Amino acid sequence: MTAKITIRGLGHEYVNPFTRERVVALDGVDLEVEEGEFLTVVGPSGCGKTTLLNILAGLLPKTRGTVLLNGREVTGPGPDRGVVFQEFAIMPWRTVEKNIAHGLEIQSVPREERAAIVRRFVELVGLGGFERKYPHELSGGMKQRVAVARTLAANPEVMLMDEPFAAVDSQTRITLQEELNAIAQATRKTILFITHSVEEAVFLGDRCCVLSGRPGRVKALVPVRIPRERRGWKLLMSDPTFDAAKEKVFGLVREEVGKEV
Amino acid sequence: MMRGWRGGVRALGRGVLPFALILIVWALVTRAGVLPAIFLPPPSDVVRTAWAMLKDGSLWINIGASLGRVVVSLVISVPLAVGLGIFVGLRGRLSPVVEPIAGFFNALSGIAWLPLAVTWFGLGWVSVTFIMFNTIFFLVFYNTLVGVRSVPRIFEHAVRTLGGSRRHVIFQVLIPGAMPNIVTGIRMSIGFGWRALIAAEMIATSTGLGFLIYNASNFHQTDTIFVGIVTIGILWLLTDRLVLQPIERWTVERWGLVSSGR
Amino acid sequence: MGRYWEITSTWGVILTVSIATWSLAAATLPVPDYFLPPPSAVLSAFVELMAKGMLPTFVGESLRRILLAALLGLFVGVPLGLLLGISRGTADFAYPVLNFFQSVSGIAWLPLMLIWFGFGERTILVAVNYTVLFPVIFNALLGVRSVPPIYVNALRTLGASRWRIVRDVLVPGALPNIAMGVRLGLAYGWRALIAAEMLVGANGLGFMIFNAQAFHLTARIMLGMGIIGALWLALDYFLLRPLEEATIARWGMVQR
Numbered sequence: 001m002t003a004k005i006t007i008r009g010l011g012h013e014y015v016n017p018f019t020r021e022r023v024v025a026l027d028g029v030d031l032e033v034e035e036g037e038f039l040t041v042v043g044p045s046g047c048g049k050t051t052l053l054n055i056l057a058g059l060l061p062k063t064r065g066t067v068l069l070n071g072r073e074v075t076g077p078g079p080d081r082g083v084v085f086q087e088f089a090i091m092p093w094r095t096v097e098k099n100i101a102h103g104l105e106i107q108s109v110p111r112e113e114r115a116a117i118v119r120r121f122v123e124l125v126g127l128g129g130f131e132r133k134y135p136h137e138l139s140g141g142m143k144q145r146v147a148v149a150r151t152l153a154a155n156p157e158v159m160l161m162d163e164p165f166a167a168v169d170s171q172t173r174i175t176l177q178e179e180l181n182a183i184a185q186a187t188r189k190t191i192l193f194i195t196h197s198v199e200e201a202v203f204l205g206d207r208c209c210v211l212s213g214r215p216g217r218v219k220a221l222v223p224v225r226i227p228r229e230r231r232g233w234k235l236l237m238s239d240p241t242f243d244a245a246k247e248k249v250f251g252l253v254r255e256e257v258g259k260e261v
Numbered sequence: 262m263m264r265g266w267r268g269g270v271r272a273l274g275r276g277v278l279p280f281a282l283i284l285i286v287w288a289l290v291t292r293a294g295v296l297p298a299i300f301l302p303p304p305s306d307v308v309r310t311a312w313a314m315l316k317d318g319s320l321w322i323n324i325g326a327s328l329g330r331v332v333v334s335l336v337i338s339v340p341l342a343v344g345l346g347i348f349v350g351l352r353g354r355l356s357p358v359v360e361p362i363a364g365f366f367n368a369l370s371g372i373a374w375l376p377l378a379v380t381w382f383g384l385g386w387v388s389v390t391f392i393m394f395n396t397i398f399f400l401v402f403y404n405t406l407v408g409v410r411s412v413p414r415i416f417e418h419a420v421r422t423l424g425g426s427r428r429h430v431i432f433q434v435l436i437p438g439a440m441p442n443i444v445t446g447i448r449m450s451i452g453f454g455w456r457a458l459i460a461a462e463m464i465a466t467s468t469g470l471g472f473l474i475y476n477a478s479n480f481h482q483t484d485t486i487f488v489g490i491v492t493i494g495i496l497w498l499l500t501d502r503l504v505l506q507p508i509e510r511w512t513v514e515r516w517g518l519v520s521s522g523r
Numbered sequence: 524m525g526r527y528w529e530i531t532s533t534w535g536v537i538l539t540v541s542i543a544t545w546s547l548a549a550a551t552l553p554v555p556d557y558f559l560p561p562p563s564a565v566l567s568a569f570v571e572l573m574a575k576g577m578l579p580t581f582v583g584e585s586l587r588r589i590l591l592a593a594l595l596g597l598f599v600g601v602p603l604g605l606l607l608g609i610s611r612g613t614a615d616f617a618y619p620v621l622n623f624f625q626s627v628s629g630i631a632w633l634p635l636m637l638i639w640f641g642f643g644e645r646t647i648l649v650a651v652n653y654t655v656l657f658p659v660i661f662n663a664l665l666g667v668r669s670v671p672p673i674y675v676n677a678l679r680t681l682g683a684s685r686w687r688i689v690r691d692v693l694v695p696g697a698l699p700n701i702a703m704g705v706r707l708g709l710a711y712g713w714r715a716l717i718a719a720e721m722l723v724g725a726n727g728l729g730f731m732i733f734n735a736q737a738f739h740l741t742a743r744i745m746l747g748m749g750i751i752g753a754l755w756l757a758l759d760y761f762l763l764r765p766l767e768e769a770t771i772a773r774w775g776m777v778q779r
Binding site: 275276277278279280283299300358362364365366368369371372373374375376377379380381452453455456457459460463464471474475477478481483486487489490493494497498501 | 533534537557558615616617619620622623624626627628630631632633634635637638639710711714715717718721722729732733735736739741744745747748749751752753755756759
Binding site for chain 1: 692698
């Protein structure tokens with residue numbers, strides 16, 4: 001069975017416009033993401049995690065290698081790869097429900113169906129009662145919920161998430177992680193999740209991909225063998241499997257950070 | 262470093278290209294004789310006239326007159342307006358009352374004062390400078406006032422809890438806090454002021470760039486008009502580049518503040 | 524309730540004191556009569572001009588001209604600015620040109636327009652429309668260029684077409700700048716209108732106060748000035764602010 005996402009020998013280089021140096025962001029990344037898998041990608045700052053995601057999303061061109069989704073080459077951006085950005089990229093001039101509906105509007109989904117789907121996802125992310133609010137009336141955590149709902153509602157093949165919880169406070173972050181977990185369970189979506197928090201990576205991921213420092217390559221793939229139903233912070237706080245995986249990934253990342261310093 | 266000046270040259274080229282194109286089109290249109298020269302003189306005529314005016318000093322005199330009025334008005338009205346604006350802004354009972362009045366005079370400022378000014382001061386540079394003075398004054402005063410009043414109270418509280426006196430609050434919180442508005446006010450007032458000045462010079466005096474182009478139109482000296490227009494544009498751009506942007510960069514942008522002025 | 528009373532009574536006091544001082548000054552200052560007419564003179568000027576039907580005409584003409592310019596600015600200037608701003612190439616090209624021509628007010632073009640069109644309505648309209656158009660186009664262009672790329676990227680990942688991105692992201696995203704441009708354009712335009720009416724004649728408030736000066740009808744000048752200021756405030760309150768309320772204020776994007 002072919003993997004959902006296949007990345008082979010992916011490379012990305014560019015010329016820094018200020019120093020005129022050639023920068024190799026990614027140098028031969030080989031990665032496969034299975035259908036329904038939740039893969040987290042973690043690594044030191046500047047290792048190319050976001051570059052990897054942007055190439056997958058079709059927002060950045062690759063210099064070499066292949067990137068396949070369902071066996072087909074990825075070219076530009078599209079609704080088959082939904083993206084949740086780190087900064088709140090929901091439109092400030094649209095209400096919560098219109099934002100969530102945006103992808104459906106683009107896909108010309110008829111109105112009644114659209115409304116039903118929006119309602120479902122509003123409930124899923126727990127924003128009932130806030131449908132008519134504008135983003136500036138929402139907290140950071142709520143805005144990200146809207147972003148997640150918008151991406152999910154458009155029913156992408158895979159979800160790409162670029163440190164989506166980095167900009168919210170830690171309590172909200174914990175809540176959002178558990179919610180995302182529930183969503184992953186319920187929808188069985190293939191998710192690629194970038195983070196620089198080792199804890200978050202291990203909490204969420206079926207596997208943790210550790211990227212090396214620049215130039216980015218896959219340093220290790222650490223499986224996290226904890227069934228999704230068990231992934232709650234209270235449960236995992238004293239779980240030895242969780243701790244072991246965390247330690248392993250942490251060690252690997254620190255190695256890479258040490259190389260740069 | 263290399264990139265610095267090379268990039269700068271490229272940017273300059275990008276800025277100049279559109280104008281070069283306009284010049285070319287202009288020259289072609291006049292060459293084709295579509296319009297009589299009195300409506301649209303060829304660029305060569307304009308350049309020739311400009312050169313003549315630069316040589317015989319007539320352009321400099323008028324530039325000096327206009328610029329002089331700008332400088333005098335700025336030097337007198339900005340400190341006055343800022344000072345008064347801060348003074349009134351600090352008086353909690355007075356400012357909410359003065360604000361709408363200032364807003365009204367702000368709306369009124371400029372050329373609308375000319376007939377009254379002429380009634381009081383007659384034709385000449387006094388009336389014209391008065392126009393610019395009141396444009397700048399009311400705009401800066403109003404913006405300063407609003408600026409002082411809209412400094413978030415939390416900053417004042419912070420200084421107080423550090424043991425600051427009222428004096429500290431005024432000089433370390435309210436005045437810097439009002440700076441974005443003040444700077445915006447000054448920037449806008451120069452924009453409005455220049456325009457009011459040019460208009461006033463057309464009507465009420467016999468020196469200055471406004472007078473130059475109005476007078477030229479009476480004698481159908483279209484090339485002089487173009488010289489005047491281009492001079493006005495260049496002077497404005499220079500004021501913006503060399504005076505206003507640095508001021509803004511030096512204060513507001515450096516402090517990462519955002520203005521909320523009008 | 525107490526607050527309202529406090530405000531109205533303060534205003535009442537201020538009004539009374541101002542009018543009293545004014546009348547006193549008018550009566551006692553050692554200047555010719557026409558220097559400082561008392562408030563009563565301004566009032567009678569108002570009555571007189573209303574009775575003769577001249578005031579409604581003056582006001583009507585000026586309003587007509589500025590509203591025409593506003594319409595042109597909104598329906599031609601905004602789309603034009605947006606179009607120019609969408610593509611990087613055209614934006615870079617147009618920016619310096621717009622910047623330059625914006626800084627040369629319509630009034631500076633007036634002498635040329637006098638040669639082209641003479642002393643008439645068209646000259647005034649050209650000057651005023653020019654003055655309003657350029658800040659609007661310029662700011663619309665700036666608005667489009669300053670929409671954060673992440674919004675565009677977000678929509679691309681949802682599979683939006685170029686047209687969709689323009690409609691759903693670039694236009695709303697540019698609105699704060701557009702609002703600022705319209706406000707600035709009209710502010711410059713209103714003043715340019717008054718100046719143009721002074722220079723060209725052809726009716727209007729500018730003509731009214733300019734003409735009044737020639738006959739030393741200072742009360743009429745003051746009346747005209749008051750109306751000019753009040754009309755701008757009205758334009759702001761009844762035209763500009765509602766537009767902003769309905770859009771950018773609602774979205775929390777005001778940057779007045």
